[in-house]
Amino acid sequence: MKFTGSIGVSDTVTLTLPDSSAVSARKGETLYEVVGKIGASLQKAALAARLDGEPVDLSLKAERDAAFEVITFDSPGGRDLFWHSASHLMAQAVKRRYPDAKFAIGPAIEGGFYYDIDMKAALSPEDLQGIEAEMEKIVGEDLEVRREEMGREEAIALFDGAGEIYKVEMLEEMPGDSVSIYRQGEFFDLCRGPHVMRTSMLGAFKLLSIAGAYWRGDEKRKMLQRIYGIAFPDRKRLEAHLAIIEEARKRDHRKLGRELDLFSFSNEVGAGLPLWHPHGAVLRYIIERFSTEEHLKRGYRLFSVPHIAKADLYRTSGHLDFYSDNMYSPIRIDEQDYYLKPMNCPSQIQIFTSSIRSYRDLPYRGFEMGTVYRYERSGVLHGLTRVRGFTQDDAHIFCSEDQIEDEIRNVLDFTLYMLDVFGFSERNIYLSTRPEKSVGSDAGWDLATSALKNTLDSGGIGYTVDPGEGVFYGPKIDIKIKDALGREWQCSTIQVDFNLPERFDINFIGRDGAKHRPIMIHRALLGSLERFIGILIEHYGGKFPVWLAPVQVMLINVSEQEAAAAGGVRQRLLDAGLRTEIDGRDESMGYRVRDAIGRRVPYIAVIGKKEIEEGTVSLRKRGENSSKPVSVDDLIGMILADQEAKR
RNA sequence: GCCCACGUAGCUCAGUCGGUAGAGCAUUUGCAUGGUAAGCAAAAGGUCACCAGUUCAAUUCUGGUCGUGGGCUCCA
Numbered sequence: 001m002k003f004t005g006s007i008g009v010s011d012t013v014t015l016t017l018p019d020s021s022a023v024s025a026r027k028g029e030t031l032y033e034v035v036g037k038i039g040a041s042l043q044k045a046a047l048a049a050r051l052d053g054e055p056v057d058l059s060l061k062a063e064r065d066a067a068f069e070v071i072t073f074d075s076p077g078g079r080d081l082f083w084h085s086a087s088h089l090m091a092q093a094v095k096r097r098y099p100d101a102k103f104a105i106g107p108a109i110e111g112g113f114y115y116d117i118d119m120k121a122a123l124s125p126e127d128l129q130g131i132e133a134e135m136e137k138i139v140g141e142d143l144e145v146r147r148e149e150m151g152r153e154e155a156i157a158l159f160d161g162a163g164e165i166y167k168v169e170m171l172e173e174m175p176g177d178s179v180s181i182y183r184q185g186e187f188f189d190l191c192r193g194p195h196v197m198r199t200s201m202l203g204a205f206k207l208l209s210i211a212g213a214y215w216r217g218d219e220k221r222k223m224l225q226r227i228y229g230i231a232f233p234d235r236k237r238l239e240a241h242l243a244i245i246e247e248a249r250k251r252d253h254r255k256l257g258r259e260l261d262l263f264s265f266s267n268e269v270g271a272g273l274p275l276w277h278p279h280g281a282v283l284r285y286i287i288e289r290f291s292t293e294e295h296l297k298r299g300y301r302l303f304s305v306p307h308i309a310k311a312d313l314y315r316t317s318g319h320l321d322f323y324s325d326n327m328y329s330p331i332r333i334d335e336q337d338y339y340l341k342p343m344n345c346p347s348q349i350q351i352f353t354s355s356i357r358s359y360r361d362l363p364y365r366g367f368e369m370g371t372v373y374r375y376e377r378s379g380v381l382h383g384l385t386r387v388r389g390f391t392q393d394d395a396h397i398f399c400s401e402d403q404i405e406d407e408i409r410n411v412l413d414f415t416l417y418m419l420d421v422f423g424f425s426e427r428n429i430y431l432s433t434r435p436e437k438s439v440g441s442d443a444g445w446d447l448a449t450s451a452l453k454n455t456l457d458s459g460g461i462g463y464t465v466d467p468g469e470g471v472f473y474g475p476k477i478d479i480k481i482k483d484a485l486g487r488e489w490q491c492s493t494i495q496v497d498f499n500l501p502e503r504f505d506i507n508f509i510g511r512d513g514a515k516h517r518p519i520m521i522h523r524a525l526l527g528s529l530e531r532f533i534g535i536l537i538e539h540y541g542g543k544f545p546v547w548l549a550p551v552q553v554m555l556i557n558v559s560e561q562e563a564a565a566a567g568g569v570r571q572r573l574l575d576a577g578l579r580t581e582i583d584g585r586d587e588s589m590g591y592r593v594r595d596a597i598g599r600r601v602p603y604i605a606v607i608g609k610k611e612i613e614e615g616t617v618s619l620r621k622r623g624e625n626s627s628k629p630v631s632v633d634d635l636i637g638m639i640l641a642d643q644e645a646k647r
Numbered sequence: 648g649c650c651c652a653c654g655u656a657g658c659u660c661a662g663u664c665g666g667u668a669g670a671g672c673a674u675u676u677g678c679a680u681g682g683u684a685a686g687c688a689a690a691a692g693g694u695c696a697c698c699a700g701u702u703c704a705a706u707u708c709u710g711g712u713c714g715u716g717g718g719c720u721c722c723a
Contacts (some may be wrong), residue, residue, distance in 0.1 A: 093683095123651075209718075211650070212650025212717095212718065217719070218720080221718075224719095226719080267697095270714095273711085326721090377648050379722065530723085556683085588679095593683045593684080594684035595683095618683080620680075620683060
């Protein structure tokens, strides 16, 4: 069988396959043929073409009958192939330096690759350099990467002989009789492939961090050492990638939170308990106010409930049985146990049941900025995005069964509207189904799950199913958005619940005069203010749109002679509802302008002699490096208009 | 909670192979009265996270606690 085609630097590569389909790659791209599915001579030819840039005749005999693919770094699956090859390279280097190392799994992931390793020596960050040096050496050795197929038993014997207990465990659980391994030099690994053809193709790499990871992700099993890394075909792309990571770090909300004086944590107050400083608190207030108003516009009623409640409430709700791991120890008051509330629902339900409800009251939508306290293990706390006390924009909708889908649709629209307003257009939607630890009948769960699913389907909204990720009382739709470093965070959640109405014996009087059981929809759109603001800070890199900016206008009086005038302008702006500060410090103007720019203030207004005479300010907008005179009235009008434009 | 790393001035970080510490920025004061990304000078500021242990002596070594970072597990 023959492949025909040619590879050349001045050409597009086209390879005609036996079934007469053709594949092609643009010139200058590196080719990674699928090792094992292509003959060795063809591999060599392709490699030679890459190395020498000379046209090569590919009218070569295949050693094996098979279709093959041309994969470049940027083609689908190319990165995975490349990164997985890099993880083999890393494993080989580790093995050379630490002969007792045993390997678990080493896949490509979204931003690179890792390998989980079991070995005696505890790696520290400095050790990574040594491993990198060894990797460079192996790249220089230009080892051929060869695929071998063998029987499963044979493979077990091979890995068992090498002491690779994790590979043996994986092999024993694998279906099928035959497996593939990849060899490069003295190193071999169990692997499905594909890989690059030679180690020299792994142009540029960097080991990023080491971390602990449980074998099989099970916290009861052994903790292995995981090394994370990234690789690219050339140095330039690696540098560019590292620069992006560095750029993202600058937007980290924990860093910006300090720089912009938005929030802090105090050792005295406790881990995971954020303290909102004036600029952060006002940002939070703006979001709360906006959210509350939007809820009122949509027919929600306001709720407000206390931060603690008696144990019985959480016994009835099931929280003590299903959620106690996340609840704090009780507080003893007059011989009774009280708990800090981990969720708002049980308390809010008491408002619904405080009087007899009619079908005319449904859907009954109750909204609250509800603060909850949840125990989070110390190691999971993370800035504002994972805390122990947080405020949810929480609402519970009590409705009849035939209202569910409409209500879900409303909530979904509302959610997407809110995310849009805050500029989050990139989001991933998940449908989470019944978890192991849960209450209620299968029928209820099915009904609730299909209600969510139908709404998504009929809205043509793409989503991923997250099996077993629902809450103990019901399934949910989760919407996740990303932080600066690409980590996904769950914010919005919409949950359908047949169980709490049952447990609390919630009723409404139907048209027929009989009692009926409502269904509850739990939902939080922004999720928690803390997490949401954390991501918001990163999303905007601290450059909040005008309507959110903690300080909208910074007034700078040129000298002390203009201090009174600046005070007068400030009052006019404050009267118009604009958040305005004066920097009247005894510093040079350049210094104060620079400072205001550093604070990402959207409008910097300078007042000097000239401006006082003309009744103007000298306005410099964020992102511009020139200023122009504007009357105070025009300034107010301009800011109000920008504020109205939201995004 | 687990693995690894870390904790020095408000911030960013030096430093002490065991003899109680330094810079820049920020702060305060004085001078300069400034026109759009750092004016000049001086001062003040630290139980070297906390608690034990070893030692003549601990910020430095050991252990524990608290906290932080990267992950794992878990989650808004």
